[in-house]
Amino acid sequence: MAAQALAVAASHDGYSAIAFPFFGAERRGAPVLAFTRFGEERLRVRTQVYEPHFVVVLDESLVETVDVLAGLRPGGMVIVNTTRAPDRLVLSKKAKSATVDATTIALKHTKQAAVNTAMLGAFAKATGLITLEGVEAGIMEVFGRRLSKEIADRNVAAARAAYEATRLGEGDSGRVYAKATKWLPTAQELPPGLATPPMETPFGRVGVGSSPSNLTGGWRVNKPVLDGAECTNCLLCWFYCPDGSITRGEKIVEIHYEYCKGCGICAAVCAPKAIHMEREIEEEVKA
Amino acid sequence: MTTVKDLPREDYFLSGHTACPGCGGAMVVREVMKVLGPNTVVYMPASCLLIFSDMYPYNAFKVPSLQILFETSAIAAAGVKRALKRLGKDDTTVVAFAGDGGTADIGMQALSGAAERNEDILYVCYDNEAYMNTGIQRSGTTPFGAWTTTTPLGSTSEGQGKNEFKKDVPRILMAHDVPYVATASLGFPADFLKKVDKAKAKKGFRYLHVLAPCPVGWRAESDSTVDLAKLAVETGIFTLLEYEDGVLTLNREPRFTPVREYLKLQGRFKHLSEGQIASIERWVKDKWERDRALAKALGPKPKVPVAIVR
Numbered sequence: 001m002a003a004q005a006l007a008v009a010a011s012h013d014g015y016s017a018i019a020f021p022f023f024g025a026e027r028r029g030a031p032v033l034a035f036t037r038f039g040e041e042r043l044r045v046r047t048q049v050y051e052p053h054f055v056v057v058l059d060e061s062l063v064e065t066v067d068v069l070a071g072l073r074p075g076g077m078v079i080v081n082t083t084r085a086p087d088r089l090v091l092s093k094k095a096k097s098a099t100v101d102a103t104t105i106a107l108k109h110t111k112q113a114a115v116n117t118a119m120l121g122a123f124a125k126a127t128g129l130i131t132l133e134g135v136e137a138g139i140m141e142v143f144g145r146r147l148s149k150e151i152a153d154r155n156v157a158a159a160r161a162a163y164e165a166t167r168l169g170e171g172d173s174g175r176v177y178a179k180a181t182k183w184l185p186t187a188q189e190l191p192p193g194l195a196t197p198p199m200e201t202p203f204g205r206v207g208v209g210s211s212p213s214n215l216t217g218g219w220r221v222n223k224p225v226l227d228g229a230e231c232t233n234c235l236l237c238w239f240y241c242p243d244g245s246i247t248r249g250e251k252i253v254e255i256h257y258e259y260c261k262g263c264g265i266c267a268a269v270c271a272p273k274a275i276h277m278e279r280e281i282e283e284e285v286k287a
Numbered sequence: 288m289t290t291v292k293d294l295p296r297e298d299y300f301l302s303g304h305t306a307c308p309g310c311g312g313a314m315v316v317r318e319v320m321k322v323l324g325p326n327t328v329v330y331m332p333a334s335c336l337l338i339f340s341d342m343y344p345y346n347a348f349k350v351p352s353l354q355i356l357f358e359t360s361a362i363a364a365a366g367v368k369r370a371l372k373r374l375g376k377d378d379t380t381v382v383a384f385a386g387d388g389g390t391a392d393i394g395m396q397a398l399s400g401a402a403e404r405n406e407d408i409l410y411v412c413y414d415n416e417a418y419m420n421t422g423i424q425r426s427g428t429t430p431f432g433a434w435t436t437t438t439p440l441g442s443t444s445e446g447q448g449k450n451e452f453k454k455d456v457p458r459i460l461m462a463h464d465v466p467y468v469a470t471a472s473l474g475f476p477a478d479f480l481k482k483v484d485k486a487k488a489k490k491g492f493r494y495l496h497v498l499a500p501c502p503v504g505w506r507a508e509s510d511s512t513v514d515l516a517k518l519a520v521e522t523g524i525f526t527l528l529e530y531e532d533g534v535l536t537l538n539r540e541p542r543f544t545p546v547r548e549y550l551k552l553q554g555r556f557k558h559l560s561e562g563q564i565a566s567i568e569r570w571v572k573d574k575w576e577r578d579r580a581l582a583k584a585l586g587p588k589p590k591v592p593v594a595i596v597r
Binding site: 028029206216234235238240242244259261262264268 | 291309310343348349351
């Protein structure tokens, strides 16, 4: 929806624009892609964007697993939702960067960790290509029509706050990514038949029982924290955790974070209130 | 009898699946798999479960799993069971996990057929009350008044959420006189595990209907899944019942908490008018009158001396 709002914003500012998502089986919180393309001339290219001028990263944890600068054009810019200053980003290469703590802004204005509209404000500030008025028009058009005016208003407030809070700088190089992170076998490498048996590949286990290769911990906004002294080992959190992130220990339960999506059910079902949720911040803001 | 503490540490539905945070369906599947154990074959139709458990090249089940078509859950699972029997592996449990769309609407004819033939499978419907996978479209089990993308809110009285009441699938299955039909809710773990245990032990067609709140589609907080599952029962909206070998038992007399307590936690009911809430209250009352009468009629049979044939 934000990509669409950006396209409306661009069109409001006199560009021609298109936007579309990457079609897949997205779930709330899962990594997703969306594209916006705008320019002064009529757009004739309708493919996904492979060589972007700007990359907007809505969740900083993505930077650890995905080379977000892959395909970025020389002189391009990356805009990241993080509490870090732009100069403290470590990416695969040096690049102009802008950062904003959109999660805090979104939580404050929209009461949800939906950071996409705040990032539109950051985009307007960082690139200077789109006006803040354009962004507001985009949000009102897309969110106001599909959700409600009240929700759109709150999102506009978030975009405005992010516009003010965005800082510009240059990210550092030095992060090294594995060459490929996906298992993309050729037809010859695939075993015959329709099913994928359990197999070890250079990219981890695939096939039956292989989902633990897929770490879902990066989806999280808040993380559960256990106060061991209060735990009565009733095991309700262990029973209810949809992601199997809680294990039974010797005396009390243990929380693991590799797969935890931060839904907060463990904290909600904990009768002695031994588990509470807290915002996960990778690094405090440096003034 | 399995209690929470007796459950194995081992999971057969593994971490790393891609369900939304707080997914009730994922909870249902994880707990049912814990009880069923390693000697199980799973069938899934097109559903959220299929998408979040089996995204190529990953698969979240530690046991063999199979998908064919949306409408084929019961019949495909029955086929697997017959083949296993033929191979001398009759001790393997075959379970079909289907959503409410794949059960109440699209999978109904195969389900009815398999139930009528009393195929030896366990059919678990995780009921999240709409087609959540494709983006919250109404299904037969979507409750009255609920907003979905195909029952949108308009300006007329027609356009205020779904106009029909929830389809009672367990009652349809009871009409097939299968060995075991039960409803369960995540909010009541002991009752839930007891029913999965029973369903595992029995032979013949077993149907388990589990309410699986969907925070995304119900427009609720992701940590409210369990509360919603509890409140649905305590308000009387979702009945916990068991139909075992021709005897119907209502497992829990709810507290009849006002339905508003349940509705107000969910954005999909935010628009409800007083009139609509009154309709829901009336529906709950009528449903309980009907279910109580049914339970009385289908209660334990008095022991009658068997007529001696001379």
